[in-house]
Amino acid sequence: MNQQHLANRATPLDHEQVHIQRGPRSGLPVIVAVHSTTLGQAIGGCRLTTYSRWTDALSDALRLSAAMTDKCAVAGLPNGGGKTVVAIPPGHTLDPAARRAVLLDVADTIAVLDGIYATGPDVGTGPQDMAVIDERTQYVFCRPPEAGGSGDSSTHTATGVVAALHAVCESVFGSPQLAGRRFAILGLGRVGARLARHLAATRAELVVTDIDTSKRSVADELGATWLPPDEALASDVDVLVPAALGGVFTPDTVTRLRCAAIAGPANNQLDAPATAALLHRRGIVWAPDVVVSAGGIIHATAVELHHETSQQAAARVLRIGDTLARVLRDAARAGVTPAAAATNLARQRLQPSTDTTSREDCR
Secondary structure (H helix, E strand, O other), X not given: OHHHHHHOOOOOOOOOEEEEEEOOOOOOEEEEEEOOOOOOOEEEXXXXXXXXXXXXXXXXXXXXXXXXXXXXXXXXXXXXXXXXXXXXXXXXXXOHHHHHHHHHHHHHHHHHOOOOEEEEEOOOOOHHHHHHHHOOOOOEOOOOHHHOOOOOOHHHHHHHHHHHHHHHHHHHHOOOOOOOOEEEEEOOXXXXXXXXXXXXXXXXXXXXXXXXXXXXXXXXXXXXXXXOHHHHHOOEEEEEEEOOOOOOEOHHHHOOOEEEEEOOOOOOOEOOOOHHHHHHHOOOEEOOHHHHOOHHHHHHHHHHHOOOOHHHHHHHHHOHHHHHHHHHHHHHHHOOOHHHHHHHHHHHHOOOOOOOHHHHHOO
């Protein structure tokens, strides 16, 4: 049934491997998609969340793993893209024992791949979950520091976003300064809240929102303006910072935007690739999420998979600003969208015979 579903997909399957297993402990569908190992070991987060159908989880795994290939290539990492997704049925909750069972099922699935793929945290998982996976396979990163890992990646993701915001402001407004600029942060999770506090410290003006109204305490703490999500999305700001789940930009929402630029850590922000062109036609500079959101993965893989020092890893994260500046320059020179420029850069680096940048950058 799994093979038939894959064969009947409307789009060609360009992944190297897709493993689908009913977890023997949990009974839940465990999906590991390996998109590319052209540049090296595939990496990608472990997503543990609710899906109406397990096939929706499969679609997510295929889409997200392909995006991870581009993220790694653009960031200059010697890695390809992969993804783990576990489909939790609607109304199903995991107690601690059930959660552990799921994670051990994930670990065994990854172990079978014998090192071509390593996983880290994603939606629904964190460093402690990686420690459980580590019990049965070494191919895991972002473990807790006490387990020899690099811990919570949100700090480094936020650092990379700040570097990207400086590059966006330089490109759009002629100065990298954040002070005095008006930002709207959509989502106050671990990364979004860190960004809000950093921007407030630079004396930027903030609009913030989250579907969880308890996060309004962050707005009160920082003296930021709190708006409902729909109003925050359409607020009159310099830069919109999407920091929650993806798919927020659609043909409908793009028409309501009143920002000059968009740059944030949320993955897969566009509902479809064509939406990048809609933003471009409206004169809104969209910083591709594959560039902006890479800080956490850059730091964790540098430290845990490539055995670099924290200082070396931190320097790589700051280079996100340089990478984004290059993408925006390339887009302006070629008259294309930043999304197209980022894709072009990724494709160049995925051709090892003609472009060795990614390998050289990661020595």
